[in-house]
Amino acid sequence: MPRPHVDAAAELVALLTARGLSIAVAESLTGGLVVAELVRVPGASAVVHGGVVAYATPVKQSVLGVPAELLAREGAVHPDVAAAMAEGVRRVLAVDGVPAAVGVSTTGVAGPDPQDGKRPGLVFVAVSLGNRTEVRELALQGGRDEIRRATVDAAVAMAVEAVLAGIGASDPSS
Template sequence: MSAEATEVVRLLTVRGQTLAVAESLTGGLVAADLTSVPGASKVFRGSVTAYATALKHELLGVDAALLASRGAVDPQVAAEMSAGVRGALGADWGIATTGVAGPEPQDGQPVGTVFVAVRGPSGTATGSASGGKVQALRLNGDRTEIRRESVRSVLALLLGELAGEQTGNERAQDTEQNGGF
């Protein structure tokens, strides 16, 4: 259970919002991290591990022409995965990971190329989440390290979006829940 997963569950619980996850290179690690947090069932709707490229289209609605022309390791694919899982699982927020953990390059992309994405509810305060946000990563390390850092990065991206939207009322609720500190 990472600090990022704990904070995501806490913030979503305070807001009464839900989360769905679409994973490729992380193969279920994001979902595992989130569900290791006590109380995650209040906010976590589920996940789709679309490891095969065809499943990104079939299950998440990623544009088939986009996948055919650019491959699965692409920022627009990550964006469409996050939007697709949000819709498919009926969540307020959708996050996604796609990339190359190695040992070989994929779709013309070198090992360590990763895209993480978040898609939030329409009309969010910051504006970026409503249209989705994608972050490109160039990670070093072995396969395990790349996958772990991808999990941390997608949760950090979501936290950034959630923190950008936090209202005074949510801060007051959080302070109250923590004994006034």
């Protein structure tokens, strides 16, 4: 995990740049905040393909390719949905036919009310790199803004960890 005094977004952009990797982000509850956090860093344009805000559940299926049956069975707040979003955004935001090397996704309940029977603060963040996708469940506290901000921080930190560890490094373009 990035050290607290380090700007995690700047660290991620620097790591991606140094390794010749690109990133794409699929966001639900964060509504574009993860991409905004990345693109505030000078030089981000060299590595950020873009982002998809899939706030409405049907957009997760129609744009990102999350299986309709998964969404119908589990709802939008589920680890498999987060994984499918991270994998899907890599394909959807390909540049010149080349998928983004890293896909990041966020899905969860920011509150104040539960969604599909899931409590506020339940969030799933996924990172897809190479042939592996990792999902992390977060149990966050606070109001809507605090939950969204903590999700952004967790997503960026998880992406840094994944790039440093080289998950799926055997095939970074798949």
